[in-house]
Amino acid sequence: MSNMSNNRVIKNTRYFTVLVEIVDILILNLYTWLSIVMLFNLNREHKGFFLAVNLAYILSVSLAPPNTYRKHINNMTILRRATGIWLFFTLFSVLLLLFLDLSNISYWWQGVLYFGIYFGILVAGQIFIHSILRKLRKQTLYSTSVFLGNSSALERLYVEMGTDPAQSYLVKGYFANKPSDTFPEQVPYLGRLEEAREWLDANDIDEIYCCLPPEQSNFVNKAIDYCDNNVKQFYAVPVVLNTTKRQMGTVQMGDMPIMALRFMPLTLWSNRLKKRLFDLIVSFLVLLLVMPWVTAIVAIIMKLTMPGPIFFRQMRTGLDGKEFECLKFRSMKVNAEADSVQATKNDPRKTKFGNIMRHYNIDELPQFWNVFKGDMSVVGPRPHMVKQTDEYSALIPKYMVRHFAKPGITGWAQVTGFRGETSELWQMEGRVKKDIWYIEHWSIWLDIKIMWLTIKNVLVGDKNAY
DSSP, X not given: OOHHHHHHHSOSHHHHHHHHHHHHHHHHHHHHHHHHHHTOOOSTTHHHHHHHHHHHHHHHHHHSOOOTTOSSOOHHHHHHHHHHHHHHHHHHHHHHHHHHTOTTOOOHHHHHHHHHHHHHHHHHHHHHHHHHHHHHHHHTOEEEEEEESXXXXXXXXXXXXXXXXXXXXXXXXXXXXXXXXXXXTTSOEEEOGGGHHHHHHHSOOSEEEEOOOGGGHHHHHHHHHHHHHTTOEEEEOOGGGGTOXXXXXXXXETTEEEEESSOOGGGSHHHHHHHHHHHHHHHHXXXXXXXXXXXXXXXXXXXXXXXXXXXEEEEEEOGGGOEEEEEEEOOBOOOTTTTTSXXXXXXXXXXXXXXXXXXXXXXXXXXXXXXXXXXXEEESSOOOBHHHHHHHHHHSTTGGGGGGSOOEEEOHHHHTTOOSOOOSHHHHHHHHHHHHHHHHTOOHHHHHXXXXXXXXXXXXXXXXXX
């Protein structure tokens, strides 16, 4: 099979993702069938069991997609991602099996054995698939290409090609009216632009990447015609990337592609659905299993130690800059400055019990109701008082970017050293940078990591929690 044929058959990451998921589902169903025959006493209920585990797998990979298709990845990373898939798979399977009332699975050890063995199968299978894809990619899956132009955007493109998970690239060189001193040595200068046609006729390449200024539009059109007439792929690299090094995304408006200023994974409805499903599951479990007894204990202690309501309600800035009512356990005496003055380390308004709650994040637990309602997310930029938003948006560039995502009970800034009082401007600037980084790099796995770091901080106590 030729390089060009390979390029048509397997072009980008999603084909690898689908391939991995299909193989995993086939392995899951074969293993489940063997378990039904040898382990479980199921007759008519076997269809319901198959339905439950398949739905559970689909839900689990939507929250933690397999990453065995990636080119630069080690077995430990595959193990961590497989563990995430397995945890979600086990949780969803148990819930669905209870819902379907498969009472013939009468011994708990059967379930433990089934899910335990499947964990080993899942990890071994994904490592095996990754090794096969790696060998296959090295042998066949690469495409040859040439650059038109000598811009910094093409230099960056060459670096990114080395990290493309879908295939390997062989860049023959670049054509420009003059050579560049900064181009990588692996990408040689091939000649002036007018010499490109003769070189292309004599060499077999799959793709052309072009980044030329508007005044060379005639040459660009000739290059497009050449690719159309010779079954070559033509890619236009936006000239705007010469002046900005930020991560950008493409938005399609009809037949017109437009470059978005920043790429945010949560602009995709599928990612928003994953995050919302994750938020609903976590908030429901906390509200059902934790909040009733915690609220009872907090209410008793508060009634014995200080007058006033149990809950504290405050308007804060949320998604798209809209205000919402944030719910907390009250940790301060009732005061007139609650909505205008940030809490400080030795704030006289705080009570002794309030200090304990704030130190261990107990005061934030009612916000799981905000998460369940949809005002907040479990993980995201912390919501600020409306007064703070008004002040800092005038002082800090890009401050309002943090409101492209729902605010969270915990966030990347909070677990990386930017929790607590922001008495100096640089502290809030650092928090904003962390929040923007989170929005641009969001993933379910990142949310799980932040939750784990938050729980770890809660258990040991946070010196910045006051």
